Amino acid sequence: MKLLGLLMASTMAAFAAGEAVLIQNADIYPMTGAPLKGGSLLIQDGKIVDIGAKIAAPKGATVLDGKGLRVYPGWIDSGTQLGLEEIESIRETNDTGELGDFMPQLKALSAVNPDSEHFGVVRVNGITSAIALPEGGGGGGRGGSGQIIAGQAALLHTDGWTWEEMEINRSAAMVLNFPSAGGRGGRGGGMPSDLQDMFPNANAGADARRAVLDQIAKLNAFFDDARKYKVAKAANLPDFRKDLKFEAMLPVLDGKMPLAVNASRAPVIHDAIAWAEKQNVKIVIMQPREVAKAGPELKAKNVPVILGRVLTLPENEDSEYDEGYTQPEEAYKAGVKFALGTFTNEFVRDLPYQAATAVAYGLPHDEAMKALTINAAQIWGAGDLIGSLEKGKLADLMIVDGDPMDVRTQIRHIFIKGKEITLSNKQIRLYERYMSRQ
């Protein structure tokens, strides 16, 4: 209750964007350099304008004493349905899975509901930005499982009056479900790769294999058409007609927008990398399950990955019991650049605890922190905007009283784009209301 009082007090003291805020005497963990003990950080006009041992407070600036506290950049969840899905089991509240095989023109951002209760819930746990995906991470009523290109994933802030205000990049990545016999990039179902060549017809019969080849042929044809469109557009002929699908593909063809490729098994990852090389496009592998096996190739080809939940069951009965826990360490050891995603709105607020489990099972602490901050920002092309505490970056940060991945640590202040966030949400309001019931 005491803590809640504190929270409420900080609510009233919330600062508006544009105002200058000086944080003093705090331990500052920038992620891109060594920590600065007892330092200062100045926020102005939504940005970090200075970091140093001692900064004089500008006129009119609000001063926050950070004694005994630590400052970190906000967390980035690299795979969510935030704003697109409210209640998992109710189709009417889901806007993640559209129809159609090739739908690059779809944008997750404009379907994001800024008033989704999920934003309030994840914000107070320090998640200041996230990737919102135009396709579901699981089954359920989401639909979209048959899609090959599902649309554009958005990188967004978890706060804002409208989706426009929340936007960091509406076209952060193009989601591609790489055709595979396991379905949806080989995620779920399917046979482990070490058994696949043994039982070539067990669950991927000749028909299924033909279907995969057919889908890849379609995918290649779509890219060929997009390239022809690009040539036609450049030629600027009088009868040229704009096509929204192909128009959306141009940044992908130009290497400006990566493809976020769902590929789980090592052979599918291999196929996806080889395909991307041939197509000369940038890719990020989403939710790989056989990262140790695919590691050398991922590293050699400089392909980053977004690992799924650390707290996940081993896939096969004879898998190591800690298979999910050790995935991040395996990615790290292989030298693969990686970030983490929770891929289910319900688990977004647990992102730091998922990372902590990876630390328990061998991932260096610093690397876990980077996976949730600067690595994620860089993978999504926002390394100059968010993900670390550096001069000129957006002031997305949290002030906490301990290790931010430790469940015992409490968050004292959160800033998104320099604006202090009210540390409240529907759940906290319900708690206060029912605590007062006599």
Next chain:
Amino acid sequence: MKKILLGTLLALAPLGADTIVIQNATVMTEGPKGIFKGSVVVRDGKIADIGEKVMVPAGATIIEAGGQYLIPGIIDCHSHIAGSGSINEGSVSVSSMVNIKDIINPDDIAIYRALAGGVTTANILHGSANSIGGQTLPLKMRWGKSAQELIFAGATPGIKFALGENPKRSGNPQGGRGATGAIQLGRYPATRMGVEDVIREAFNDAKAYKADWDAYDAKVAKGEHPIPPRTDLKLQALREVLEGKRYVHVHCYRADEILMMIRAADDNGFKVRTFQHVLEGYKVAKEIAEHGAGASTFSDWWAYKIEAIDAIPFNAALMAKKGIVVSLNSDDAELMRHLNTEAGKAMKYGGMSETEALAMVTINPAKQLGIDKTVGSIEVGKDADLVLYDGFPLSDFAKVQKVWIDGTQYFDRDKEIAAQAAKDAEKQQLLDKEKSAQRSQAARRPNQ
């Protein structure tokens, strides 16, 4: 031949229960001794001594646990592992005649994984398709033992009830909410009103059944030789509920249905032992406390269905503050592997102390299952169900190192890791063998 076989079995079985001293650990007892740095002595499967300083029995195996944490074995009050196949007898609204005991599968790998997550006891329940489901019982996670040997001896059996969306789903029109089609499956009930009625009708019958048997027993006691009433396996289980010999564990979400269940139990003269999931328990904490029921909930699950929309992560702490014995359960083979960190969330959300939080996965579920005389805390005389962590056990930074049940070690991370290479090699060998068999088979096949 028999002798050789026995020898092999013994070699595969976990290390026997001998005398062990776990020393220099931080011991979180969840008992009267609180938290201390020192030793725990295990003998004959029981905790023989605890303290800052203990007498080390001659010949005891010493486990040096400096810098590590020892806690009581974790108890999961709600799990569906170790069952063979389906656990939902959804064909009828009242299925109190079916029993988990009949379908225990000791080979379910989820048992080992739970063990590796520090769970030593789990309450195994049926699914939630029926208003009144089947008979339940707690198991110990004695991996490698037979189905019979997993059963928690002497524990009061239970029965699963279910309220809300799940039991009414079978009666919904096909196509879900808003569909205009006829009710296809047609199994009553289709609403929360019907769920209440099913429960009240069942107890109406059970009370009459009990009266018949009571009358019969009275006559027998007087030396008469009456004709016994017909045994009804469905009502027999409910009669045991009325007699307090079987605990009622109620799957529920919303405050209205929780209150309904309390009143239905009050009116029929029985107690709800635990409300399970009970995501809106915080709204009717007063009524749950007055009824004397326990609450077993999730730490922070929400929004996966409409009846979970008002779930709050403060639920466990709030209910505890309002005087309810609260536990955190898994209901899920994955979550089951880290109930310790689920307990940790009760510190974050609602400010429970570390002892209060850890109680939610140890002594509190033991109380709820009526097994707190033998498990749930580290006290002399209790079963030596113990978990050793390499760090503060409510934090995600800690991992399980060793697990003992009844003084027998069932999990050891070091041994697990040491055995990995051999396991992989064996698997490769089997794969190669199968592959070559396939190849030679293919070679024998005529050209197509």
